Amino acid sequence: MRNAEVFSRSSTEPVTTRTPIRFEKWAQYGFAYLIALVLIAFAVAPALWVISASFNPAKSLVAGTLFPKNPDLSNYDQLFSSEFFPYATWFLNSLKIASITTLLAILITCTAGYALSRFRFQGRRTLMFAILILNIFPAILAIVALFSMIQQLGLYLPGMGLDSHAPLIFIYVAGSSGINVLIVKAYIDSIPSEIDESALVDGATHWQTFMYIIFPIMRPIVITIGVLTFIAAYGDFIIARVLLKSSDQLTVMVGMLLFQTDRFDRDFGIITAGAVIAAIPIILIYIPLQKYVIDGLTAGSIKG
Numbered sequence: 001m002r003n004a005e006v007f008s009r010s011s012t013e014p015v016t017t018r019t020p021i022r023f024e025k026w027a028q029y030g031f032a033y034l035i036a037l038v039l040i041a042f043a044v045a046p047a048l049w050v051i052s053a054s055f056n057p058a059k060s061l062v063a064g065t066l067f068p069k070n071p072d073l074s075n076y077d078q079l080f081s082s083e084f085f086p087y088a089t090w091f092l093n094s095l096k097i098a099s100i101t102t103l104l105a106i107l108i109t110c111t112a113g114y115a116l117s118r119f120r121f122q123g124r125r126t127l128m129f130a131i132l133i134l135n136i137f138p139a140i141l142a143i144v145a146l147f148s149m150i151q152q153l154g155l156y157l158p159g160m161g162l163d164s165h166a167p168l169i170f171i172y173v174a175g176s177s178g179i180n181v182l183i184v185k186a187y188i189d190s191i192p193s194e195i196d197e198s199a200l201v202d203g204a205t206h207w208q209t210f211m212y213i214i215f216p217i218m219r220p221i222v223i224t225i226g227v228l229t230f231i232a233a234y235g236d237f238i239i240a241r242v243l244l245k246s247s248d249q250l251t252v253m254v255g256m257l258l259f260q261t262d263r264f265d266r267d268f269g270i271i272t273a274g275a276v277i278a279a280i281p282i283i284l285i286y287i288p289l290q291k292y293v294i295d296g297l298t299a300g301s302i303k304g
Helices: 002-012 018-054 074-081 087-118 124-134 139-154 165-189 194-201 206-217 219-234 238-243 252-261 268-303
Strands: none
Touching: 018 268, 074 087, 074 268, 087 124, 087 165, 087 206, 087 219, 087 252, 087 268, 124 165, 139 165, 139 238, 165 219, 165 238, 194 206, 206 219, 219 268, 238 252, 252 268
16 A cells, blocks of 8 residues: 555656756757857957958058947048059959859859760760869869960960960869769759650750750759859969969959058058958858758758
8 A cells, every 4th residue: 555655656746857958958059059159259250350450540450449440431442543453453353254264164064964964975984083083183283284384375375375364264164163063963863864854755955955954953053063163263362373464464362462562561451451342242142142052062962
């Protein structure tokens, strides 16, 4: 009888082991949020400091504060009104090079990826293996060879020599098309081939099947490749610094270096203003399309 009472009493009493478990769960969440806040602070603080310095008329990073006392647009006015440093020309050169590179890279990678995915021809696996091997080596190793090739090519084709944008665009396209072709190929492999067969039975050509059926389905991966290619070409410094010489042909990333090497006073106000303006195209492109970039990268990693 006593055992029955003890059993009934123990069964009606609340379980007290949930409190430590709940506390441990909240502690884990709190620690994760704390780490996230620290990482966000490290990422956002330098950007806020650069933006603040661009509005600081003191033209110094040491004496500047996060909220300048007398903010104005003098640094931006001097940036675009300088006679020796054509910042607007550099900015437009970067936009032109990055835009043309992105369009050509999308055209080449999508058509090549479709061919590798849907067609069966001799040497197909060898070609994919060669693309994979070539992308293992860093592009910086080919700087000397690229400089020599472009210099020799300019002797016969002046528009393809040094200090011109055309060879720079072709180098960017070739560099971005390698691994992107395999990514597009893996994405197209996930699309059922019965769609192509149905279109071919209805009388469509392979090009019509690709343009009107497959290409619209590839929108996430196409946007992903386009955004990443644009950012890489727009933000490149090393190759553009080696191939471009004259001031009116420089990109914005290379031109910004002149503010540090040719100005002995180191006007950090103009430098930070130029950095803020240069970051605007990347922000305007990436933020609206970040959903497609994430979907494209995720789909490529899962379906590939």
